[in-house]
Amino acid sequence: MKNWFHSWRAAVRIARRDAWRAKGRSSLVLAMIALPILGVCALDLTYRSSELSPGERLERTIGAADASFRDGGFGGQPILQTPQGDNYSPAKEDDSGGWPSGSADLRKALPAGARWITDTQGAAKLTTRHGLLQTDVRELKSDDPIARGIVTLLDGRHPQKADEVIATSAFLEQSGLSIGSTVSARNFDRPYRVVGSYELPDSLDTAQITALPGAFLAPYTKAAEKAGALAPGSSTTYLVQHAGGFTWNMVQEINTKGIAVVSRAVVLDPPADSEVPLYQRSGWGDFNSSPAADAMLLVSLGTVVGLAMLEICLLAGPAFAVGARRSRRQLGLVGANGGSRSHIRAIVLSGGLVIGIAAAVVGTVLAVVLTLALQPFLEEYMGQRFGAFDVRPLELLGIALLAVLTGLLAAIVPAVTASRQTVLASLTGRRGVRSTSKVLPVLGLVALLLGGALALYGSLVTDQFIVVAGGSAIAELGVVAMTPAIVGLFGRTGRWLPLSPRLALRDAVRNRGRTAPAVAAVLAAVAGTVAVATYTASSDAQYRAEYTPSLPHGAVSFFQMEEGGRDVPAVTDAVQRYLSVETRADVSRVAVGKPGCPPWGGGDGCGRYEVVVPAGNECPMWTVDDASEKFTAAQRRKMIREDWRCKESRGGGIYVDGGLLVGDARLLKVLGITDPGAARALAEGKAVTFHKPLVAKDGTIGVKQITDLKAADEAATNRKPVPGKVSSVPAHLVTGDPATYGLQVLMTPATAKAAGLATAPVGAYFSTDRLPSGEQRQKLDAELAKIGAGVDLTVEEGYVSDDSLFMLALTIFAGLVTVGAAGIATGLAQADAEADLKTLAAVGAPPRVRRTLSGFQCGVVAAMGVVLGSVSGLLPALGLRLTEERQQLRFHEQNLAEGWGGDLTPPYVLIVIPWETLAALLVAVPLGAALLAALVTRSKGAMARRAAT
Known part of the structure; x- marks a missing residue:
C-alpha cells in the first residue's frame, strides 16, 4: 500500500469479497437502503413526468392553435x-x-x-x-x-x-x-x-x-x-x-x-x-411561493429525509458491527502485517460504501423499470397522462448519493469500534472488557430535559407548533441517546425471569452496541405512531363532542330545487319504498316568479324572497358601518352575551332557503319539536317561528317577495331598504330554544295562500324506526340515479369517525417496523452468539431452548422499544393539543370582541389516549414478534469443529 488510493482500493476489494461471502446479511442491509431509494426515485420520475412543460400544457388546452x-x-x-x-x-x-x-x-x-x-x-x-x-x-x-x-x-x-x-x-x-x-x-x-x-x-x-x-x-x-x-x-x-x-x-x-x-x-x-x-397594480404580482414557504418546505423535506436516514442507520449499523466482529480475525491479520487503525476503519467503512453503491444502483434501476412498467396504472391513478418520460440524471444521482451516504454513516460506529480492538484480541477472538459510555447518557438526559422544557414552553406560553415539535424531537433524540443505559436498567429485571428470557435479556444487555440501535429504531417508529395516534384520537373525540346533527338521529330529508320540484313525488315514493319510514312530512318553498324558477332567483322573470327582520329587532352592530369603531370590544362582547337581538339562532341542521318552509304539524313531529302551542298555532292559521328577532311588535312576521333582483342588490350594497312586496302573517313564537335543524319559520299551505304567497314542492322529511342498511342505501341511490333529479339527500346517522382505518394503518406500520427491527436484531444476535448456542447444546440444553431463546431475544428488543416509544410519543401529542386549546380560546375571545355570535361557551380541547392502539403496540406486537421469531428459527443448529487457536 503505497498511498491512500492503493489502501482504499484494497479495502474496497476486501469489503466486496466479504459482502459476497455473507450474502444473507449483505442482502438484508442492501434491501433496507435500496427500498427508500427505490421509492424516492420512483416518486421523482413520476412527478417529473407528470409535470407538463408549457408546450405540453398548451397542446392539451389549445391544440395546435397559435392562440x-x-x-x-x-x-x-x-x-x-x-x-x-x-x-x-x-x-x-x-x-x-x-x-x-x-x-x-x-x-x-x-x-x-x-x-x-x-x-x-x-x-x-x-x-x-x-x-x-x-x-x-x-x-x-x-x-x-x-x-x-x-x-x-x-x-x-x-x-x-x-x-x-x-x-x-x-x-x-x-x-x-x-x-x-x-x-x-x-x-x-x-x-x-x-x-x-x-x-x-x-x-x-x-x-x-x-x-x-x-x-x-x-x-x-x-x-x-x-x-x-x-x-x-x-x-x-x-x-x-x-x-x-x-x-x-x-x-x-x-x-x-x-x-x-x-x-x-x-x-x-x-x-x-x-x-x-x-x-x-397594487396587490398583483407573479404569485410565486414566498421565500418563507419555500424555506419551510425545504426544512420539512430535510427533516423527513434525515429521519429516514437515521432509521436506516440505526437498523443497518448493527449488521455492519456483527460483520466486523465475524471478520475480526481477518482485521487482526491486517494489523499484524503492519496495517494501522486507519486501514481497519477503511475496510469496515468500505463495507458500507460497497453496500451503499449497490443499493443506489439497484434502487435507481428498479425505480426506472417499475415506473415504466406501472406508467399506465400511475396515469389512471393521477387522472392524467404523462408528458415525456422525464429522467433527471442529476436528481437521480443526488438520490443515489443518499444511499451511499447512508451506508457510510451506518458503518462509522462499527468502523471506529473495530479499529480500537487490539491485534491480540482480534486474533484470539476475545472481545475484552467493554464498558458503556458514561457521557452519552448524560447528554441524552440533558437533551430530554431541554426538549421537554421547550415543548412545555411552546404549549403553555407560545402558540407556535414548531416550538412544540422541535422540543419533542430534541427530547426524543435524548431518549435515543439514553437507550444503551436504559437497556442496562432493563437487564436488572433478569434475575426474576426463567432461563430463556434471562439469557435473552443478558445477551441484549451485554451486546448493547447491537441491541441499542434496534431498540432506538423501534422507539422512533413507535413514538411517531403514538404521537399521531394520540393527536388523531383526541381530535376525533373533539369532533364527536362538537358534532352538530343535521336532523334527529335516524331522520331523513331531501330537497330537489330544479325544474320547480317536478321530481319531488317520485323521490318521495322512492324513499318510502326503500327505507323504514314512520312519519312523512312534505314541504314546499315560497316561489317568486314564473314556474320553474330556482329559489335563489336568476333568469328572466325569476325573483326571490326573504323573511324580514323588523327595524326594532335588528342588532345594533349589524345596522351600522364601522361597528368596530363605534362600539368598544367590551360593548360588543356584552351585546353578544346579553342582547337577544344579537344572539344567532342555533347552528347546525340542513340548509333551508330563507329559513322558511311550508308544511304541517307532521314536520314538527319529525324534528322532535314538542311545543304544544306550535301545532295548535298551525291549525289556527299562524306561522310558527323559532327565532325571536323575526317577530314584530304586533305578533306577525313579514315575508318580502323581491322581483327586481338588480335593484335589490344595489339597495343591499348601499344599506337601503330592499324593494319588494311584504306579506304579514300572524306568528307564534316557540320559546326554550329547541333544536330546529335549520328551520326558522313554518307555515301551512293554507296560511301561505291566504298571505298571497305562491309555493312549489321542494322536498320531504321522514322519521324512521331504524337506520337504513348499506343495501337499502345502495338501492335508494340507484333509484335516485334513474330518476335523475338533482337531489340533496340527508340521512342523519350521528357522528361517524373516518379515522379507524387510519389508526389501523398506523398500528400496522409501527408493528411492521417493530417486527422488522426486532427480527434484524434477533438474526444478528443468532449470528453473533452462535458459539453460545453450540455451548448450550453441548452441555445438554434441549433443542427447544434455541427456539425459545430466539423468540425471547426478538420479544425483548420489541418490548423495550415499544415501551420507550409509547412514553416518548405522548409528549408531542399533548403539547400540540394544549397549543391548540390556547389558540382556540384566543380566537373565541376575538370573535366575541368583534361582535360575532355563535356558541358563547368557551372551547375545551379534549385529550384522549388511544388505549386500543397502545395495547396493540405494548402487548400484541412484542408477543407477535416473539412468536414469529420462534417459529422461523430451527431447533437444532449444525455442530462445528473446534476453532483453531
Whole structure:
C-alpha cells in the first residue's frame, strides 16, 4: 500500500469479497437502503413526468392553435391580463366602484387572414342505461388539425354529422353505453349516436361528450328553457391560427377589445414583469411561493429525509458491527502485517460504501423499470397522462448519493469500534472488557430535559407548533441517546425471569452496541405512531363532542330545487319504498316568479324572497358601518352575551332557503319539536317561528317577495331598504330554544295562500324506526340515479369517525417496523452468539431452548422499544393539543370582541389516549414478534469443529 488510493482500493476489494461471502446479511442491509431509494426515485420520475412543460400544457388546452381567444365578460371594455392569460381584470373600474359586465364580439378581434375554430363547453343531463348522468358537453370539430392534441381518439371515428358524438371512456364506463349506442338529453328528444371514444389527456376521469359546433348546446338550451328547466351555461373559446403567431404587443392590443388571449409564443417566451401592466397594480404580482414557504418546505423535506436516514442507520449499523466482529480475525491479520487503525476503519467503512453503491444502483434501476412498467396504472391513478418520460440524471444521482451516504454513516460506529480492538484480541477472538459510555447518557438526559422544557414552553406560553415539535424531537433524540443505559436498567429485571428470557435479556444487555440501535429504531417508529395516534384520537373525540346533527338521529330529508320540484313525488315514493319510514312530512318553498324558477332567483322573470327582520329587532352592530369603531370590544362582547337581538339562532341542521318552509304539524313531529302551542298555532292559521328577532311588535312576521333582483342588490350594497312586496302573517313564537335543524319559520299551505304567497314542492322529511342498511342505501341511490333529479339527500346517522382505518394503518406500520427491527436484531444476535448456542447444546440444553431463546431475544428488543416509544410519543401529542386549546380560546375571545355570535361557551380541547392502539403496540406486537421469531428459527443448529487457536 503505497498511498491512500492503493489502501482504499484494497479495502474496497476486501469489503466486496466479504459482502459476497455473507450474502444473507449483505442482502438484508442492501434491501433496507435500496427500498427508500427505490421509492424516492420512483416518486421523482413520476412527478417529473407528470409535470407538463408549457408546450405540453398548451397542446392539451389549445391544440395546435397559435392562440385562444375568450370573452373577458366585461362588455368589451379594455382589460389587463397576465402573460399566461389565466388572470385578468378591467383596465379601469366604472364610476360605481364595481366591474363592468356584458359580452364582447370575439370575431371582431380576429386578425385578417387568421383561421379559427370554436370550442364551446357546457353541461347537460344525459340519458344512460342506468338513468341520467350530469355530463360535460363540448362542441368542437375534433378532427380539425387545429384541435390536434386536445382529445385523443381511442376507438371509432370523429363525428361527421350533426347527430353524431364521441364520448370519453369515462362516460361510456359510467353510463353503461358503448360505441353505436344512442344518447339524448333530458327535456330534449333529439337522439345522438356515439361513433367513437376518446380521452382528455389532462383529465382521464371526466365524463364528457363532444359534438360538432352548434349541434347540441344551442338547441338543448332552447328545449330546456321551454320545459321550464334551468338553462345550462356555456362558454366559447376561439382557437386561432395566424402566420407569425401572437406577440405580447398583439395580445395587449387585443385586450383593448375586452378579449383575453392565451398566446403560444407569449407563454413559451413570457415578457419581463416590468412589461406587464397588470403586475404594476397594487396587490398583483407573479404569485410565486414566498421565500418563507419555500424555506419551510425545504426544512420539512430535510427533516423527513434525515429521519429516514437515521432509521436506516440505526437498523443497518448493527449488521455492519456483527460483520466486523465475524471478520475480526481477518482485521487482526491486517494489523499484524503492519496495517494501522486507519486501514481497519477503511475496510469496515468500505463495507458500507460497497453496500451503499449497490443499493443506489439497484434502487435507481428498479425505480426506472417499475415506473415504466406501472406508467399506465400511475396515469389512471393521477387522472392524467404523462408528458415525456422525464429522467433527471442529476436528481437521480443526488438520490443515489443518499444511499451511499447512508451506508457510510451506518458503518462509522462499527468502523471506529473495530479499529480500537487490539491485534491480540482480534486474533484470539476475545472481545475484552467493554464498558458503556458514561457521557452519552448524560447528554441524552440533558437533551430530554431541554426538549421537554421547550415543548412545555411552546404549549403553555407560545402558540407556535414548531416550538412544540422541535422540543419533542430534541427530547426524543435524548431518549435515543439514553437507550444503551436504559437497556442496562432493563437487564436488572433478569434475575426474576426463567432461563430463556434471562439469557435473552443478558445477551441484549451485554451486546448493547447491537441491541441499542434496534431498540432506538423501534422507539422512533413507535413514538411517531403514538404521537399521531394520540393527536388523531383526541381530535376525533373533539369532533364527536362538537358534532352538530343535521336532523334527529335516524331522520331523513331531501330537497330537489330544479325544474320547480317536478321530481319531488317520485323521490318521495322512492324513499318510502326503500327505507323504514314512520312519519312523512312534505314541504314546499315560497316561489317568486314564473314556474320553474330556482329559489335563489336568476333568469328572466325569476325573483326571490326573504323573511324580514323588523327595524326594532335588528342588532345594533349589524345596522351600522364601522361597528368596530363605534362600539368598544367590551360593548360588543356584552351585546353578544346579553342582547337577544344579537344572539344567532342555533347552528347546525340542513340548509333551508330563507329559513322558511311550508308544511304541517307532521314536520314538527319529525324534528322532535314538542311545543304544544306550535301545532295548535298551525291549525289556527299562524306561522310558527323559532327565532325571536323575526317577530314584530304586533305578533306577525313579514315575508318580502323581491322581483327586481338588480335593484335589490344595489339597495343591499348601499344599506337601503330592499324593494319588494311584504306579506304579514300572524306568528307564534316557540320559546326554550329547541333544536330546529335549520328551520326558522313554518307555515301551512293554507296560511301561505291566504298571505298571497305562491309555493312549489321542494322536498320531504321522514322519521324512521331504524337506520337504513348499506343495501337499502345502495338501492335508494340507484333509484335516485334513474330518476335523475338533482337531489340533496340527508340521512342523519350521528357522528361517524373516518379515522379507524387510519389508526389501523398506523398500528400496522409501527408493528411492521417493530417486527422488522426486532427480527434484524434477533438474526444478528443468532449470528453473533452462535458459539453460545453450540455451548448450550453441548452441555445438554434441549433443542427447544434455541427456539425459545430466539423468540425471547426478538420479544425483548420489541418490548423495550415499544415501551420507550409509547412514553416518548405522548409528549408531542399533548403539547400540540394544549397549543391548540390556547389558540382556540384566543380566537373565541376575538370573535366575541368583534361582535360575532355563535356558541358563547368557551372551547375545551379534549385529550384522549388511544388505549386500543397502545395495547396493540405494548402487548400484541412484542408477543407477535416473539412468536414469529420462534417459529422461523430451527431447533437444532449444525455442530462445528473446534476453532483453531
